[in-house]
Amino acid sequence: MQYNTPEFKNSSLATDEFAEHVGQTITVIPINGRPITGRFVSLSDRFITLEHRDGRHTKIRPQDVSIISQVRGAV
Numbered sequence: 001m002q003y004n005t006p007e008f009k010n011s012s013l014a015t016d017e018f019a020e021h022v023g024q025t026i027t028v029i030p031i032n033g034r035p036i037t038g039r040f041v042s043l044s045d046r047f048i049t050l051e052h053r054d055g056r057h058t059k060i061r062p063q064d065v066s067i068i069s070q071v072r073g074a075v
Contacts, residue, residue, distance in 0.1 A: 018043055018062060021070065026050070028060055029067040036060065037071060 018040075027037045028050065036058055038050030047059040 018048060018065075018068065021068060025071040027067075027069050027071055028065055030060060030064045031066045033064075 021040045022043055023040060025037070025039050027035050028048070029035045036050060038052045038058060040048065041051045041057070042049040046061065048062055048065070050058045050060070052058065
């Protein structure tokens, strides 16, 4: 059985929504994707950049973010 569940998108500007997480370790779940965890290093008009423990960077478009949450206990 399938259920339709609407996605929550804040009506404010996306940059306001994400700006509070800059510098924190977060988990991002993209729409139809796997969770990505890393330190939120930068935010631009086009991308959110996460830095992984091994130094790699991942760029995600803000419009593709389904859920963003802070990782507890991370420094």
